[in-house]
Amino acid sequence: MLSPLSLFLLSFLILLHPTLARPNDPPTVCIIGSGIGGSSVAHFLRRYSSGPFSIQIFERNGVVGGRMATVNVSGDIFEAGASVLHPKNFYALNYTQSLGLKFKTPSSSSSNSLSLGIWDGKKFAFKTLLVRSDLPFVDKIVSLANSLLMFLRYGFSLLRMETFVETTVDRFLKYYGSLESRPLFETVDGMLQWAGLYNLTTRTLQEELVDARLSPLLIQELVTVITRINYGQSVFINGLAGAVSLAGSGGGLWAVEGGNWQMAAGLINRSDAALHLHEKIESISYLGDYYELNSTLGNSYTCDVVVVATPLDESNIQFTPQISIPKRKLQHTHATFVRGLLNPGYFGLDAVSEIPELVGTIEDPDLPFSSISVLKQHGEKDMTYKIFSRKRMANVLLDSIFSVRQVTIRINWGAYPHYNAPEVFASFILDGRHLYYVNAFENAASTMETSAVAAENIARLIISRFFNQLPLTSANMSSDSGEQILHLDL
Ligand SMILES: Cc1cc2nc3c(=O)[nH]c(=O)nc-3n(C[C@H](O)[C@H](O)[C@H](O)COP(=O)(O)OP(=O)(O)OC[C@H]3O[C@@H](n4cnc5c(N)ncnc54)[C@H](O)[C@@H]3O)c2cc1C
Ligand SMILES: *[C@@H]1O[C@H](CO)[C@@H](O)[C@H](O)[C@H]1NC(C)=O
Ligand SMILES: *[C@@H]1O[C@H](CO)[C@@H](O)[C@H](O)[C@H]1NC(C)=O
Ligand SMILES: *[C@@H]1O[C@H](CO)[C@@H](O)[C@H](O)[C@H]1NC(C)=O
Ligand SMILES: *[C@@H]1O[C@H](CO)[C@@H](O)[C@H](O)[C@H]1NC(C)=O
Ligand SMILES: *[C@@H]1O[C@H](CO)[C@@H](O)[C@H](O)[C@H]1NC(C)=O
Ligand SMILES: *[C@@H]1O[C@H](CO)[C@@H](O)[C@H](O)[C@H]1NC(C)=O
Numbered sequence: 001m002l003s004p005l006s007l008f009l010l011s012f013l014i015l016l017h018p019t020l021a022r023p024n025d026p027p028t029v030c031i032i033g034s035g036i037g038g039s040s041v042a043h044f045l046r047r048y049s050s051g052p053f054s055i056q057i058f059e060r061n062g063v064v065g066g067r068m069a070t071v072n073v074s075g076d077i078f079e080a081g082a083s084v085l086h087p088k089n090f091y092a093l094n095y096t097q098s099l100g101l102k103f104k105t106p107s108s109s110s111s112n113s114l115s116l117g118i119w120d121g122k123k124f125a126f127k128t129l130l131v132r133s134d135l136p137f138v139d140k141i142v143s144l145a146n147s148l149l150m151f152l153r154y155g156f157s158l159l160r161m162e163t164f165v166e167t168t169v170d171r172f173l174k175y176y177g178s179l180e181s182r183p184l185f186e187t188v189d190g191m192l193q194w195a196g197l198y199n200l201t202t203r204t205l206q207e208e209l210v211d212a213r214l215s216p217l218l219i220q221e222l223v224t225v226i227t228r229i230n231y232g233q234s235v236f237i238n239g240l241a242g243a244v245s246l247a248g249s250g251g252g253l254w255a256v257e258g259g260n261w262q263m264a265a266g267l268i269n270r271s272d273a274a275l276h277l278h279e280k281i282e283s284i285s286y287l288g289d290y291y292e293l294n295s296t297l298g299n300s301y302t303c304d305v306v307v308v309a310t311p312l313d314e315s316n317i318q319f320t321p322q323i324s325i326p327k328r329k330l331q332h333t334h335a336t337f338v339r340g341l342l343n344p345g346y347f348g349l350d351a352v353s354e355i356p357e358l359v360g361t362i363e364d365p366d367l368p369f370s371s372i373s374v375l376k377q378h379g380e381k382d383m384t385y386k387i388f389s390r391k392r393m394a395n396v397l398l399d400s401i402f403s404v405r406q407v408t409i410r411i412n413w414g415a416y417p418h419y420n421a422p423e424v425f426a427s428f429i430l431d432g433r434h435l436y437y438v439n440a441f442e443n444a445a446s447t448m449e450t451s452a453v454a455a456e457n458i459a460r461l462i463i464s465r466f467f468n469q470l471p472l473t474s475a476n477m478s479s480d481s482g483e484q485i486l487h488l489d490l
Pocket of ligand 5: 283284285292293294300320
């Protein structure tokens with residue numbers, strides 16, 4: 001017969017099982033990937049739990065940040081991957097502010113001042129005014145005139161587009177509600193459904209916008225230009241990725257001065273995490289009570305919890321036992337940086353000054369690039385440009401587009417999912433135990449902020465499922481002196 005005391009102890013032991021059986025003391029959370037996803041998991045684990053545990057972060061590259069990275073074009077530093085944040089990207093705002101980083105608004109203060117042209121391969125189907133002036137009132141008039149030009153071409157469809165974007169952004173704001181108001185989500189489907197965003201991932205952007213009564217011309221031109229710039233894809237991406245993409249082309253956009261990657265660096269630094277640079281994880285094996293991670297350096301690590309914070313689609317991490325996730329393809333975006341000068345002849349124009357600062361394109365398989373934009377004007381005949389394309393830009397092609405080309409830097413990104421509505425999602429929990437996947441969220445929409453939001457949910461899942469702290473409420477949060485109430489004037 002068991003005494004009441006041993007019964008009590010037994011139930012206590014069962015309750016504590018995961019913590020008792022662990023081979024590490026204190027427990028170890030291993031995170032694969034040092035992008036905004038991995039660094040956010042580390043951040044929220046520390047913020048929500050004061051318990052003793054170690055965090056190990058593995059990064060195959062020599063720098064942190066992943067798809068937040070800068071490129072050095074003959075001495076000037078530009079964003080090479082994720083470049084802009086939305087004014088309602090509240091985690092990124094908090095990170096930037098609490099880490100003491102500086103906010104930067106890309107190009108000039110007025111978002112309309114970048115002249116836009118829509119290139120169809122033969123001519124500019126649409127062009128806004130391009131007037132360079134140092135007088136602010138001229139800027140205002142030009143931007144007003146450009147709004148008028150836009151309105152004349154696309155009409156009230158522009159307003160309907162704005163409503164569609166605002167409705168979606170508002171739903172997303174639910175993810176910033178108080179901890180008490182938000183359940184934990186084990187699946188992406190559940191997380192999206194809770195915010196009323198799931199349906200958008202089951203249909204294409206095109207279908208959503210036709211339902212919202214946008215004119216075919218607006219969808220074919222401006223919307224297409226935007227999805228091609230942001231996701232390298234057509235309006236057949238899913239509706240949520242599409243809305244996110246359109247939101248990312250509005251006003252108030254910002255970036256971190258000196259590079260967005262500094263958010264990841266700061267979060268990792270502040271999270272008391274051991275960072276293993278130049279160390280690629282090759283295998284993850286579940287060995288009964290713990291996971292064993294083997295790396296390219298020949299090291300083996302024992303982990304109680306493993307977080308995969310990188311897309312698995314092109315990684316060849318070997319899982320034992322095997323895991324099964326829905327097939328997903330990555331869209332490759334080639335970012336080509338050129339210091340030199342565009343050739344007006346390529347665009348059928350007489351002077352470089354007639355070429356819009358942002359050249360967007362419509363959907364046509366013969367078009368060799370998605371967009372070309374001016375990053376910096378060094379002088380009348382000396383600029384730095386960024387080109388996005390689906391394929392590598394060959395030298396002969398560049399030589400026809402540019403009349404001068406001093407420096408060329410090419411980056412081939414496994415950029416974001418190739419969207420395919422209806423989207424099918426992997427689970428946040430890959431094995432029913434303590435193997436988590438941040439980037440399961442990415443085929444809903446891929447941005448810095450969505451990675452952070454998915455990471456926050458995963459940190460809470462770990463605290464609840466592994467550390468047995470339930471329910472997680474604000475009262476359980478460790479204090480974080482660095483963060484203050486936001487007041488921003490962007
Ligand atoms: C060209 C481009 C433009 C973009 N523009 C924007 C934008 O303007 N705004 C925006 O919000 N988003 C933008 N995005 C999307 C954004 O970059 C991503 O959604 C986001 O950065 C993803 O962060 P992550 O941490 O989830 O993944 P990643 O940043 O990819 O981080 C994963 C990390 O894991 C590492 N890793 C992978 N495998 C292993 C392994 N086996 N072992 C160890 N380490 C490994 C990788 O090296 C990488 O550092 C853009 C993306 C691209 C490519
Ligand atoms: C950028 O590259 C130049 C060489 O082209 C080098 O002199 C400079 O130090 C680099 N800047 C940074 C910040 O790495
Ligand atoms: C999503 O679609 C389903 C089925 O068509 C519908 O019942 C539900 O109301 C929709 N949800 C939202 C938030 O629009
Ligand atoms: C890490 O943070 C400390 C302050 O907490 C700071 O002094 C140090 O420079 C930071 N290190 C890096 C690499 O950012
Ligand atoms: C990982 O490394 C350990 C120690 O070298 C080895 O015993 C084990 O077989 C390796 N696991 C895999 C999946 O390669
Ligand atoms: C966490 O919060 C819950 C609910 O408020 C409470 O019951 C529990 O005691 C708290 N745990 C700690 C460690 O503060
Ligand atoms: C930003 O930080 C402040 C202070 O810590 C906090 O009150 C607020 O909830 C945070 N916002 C988000 C979206 O996390």
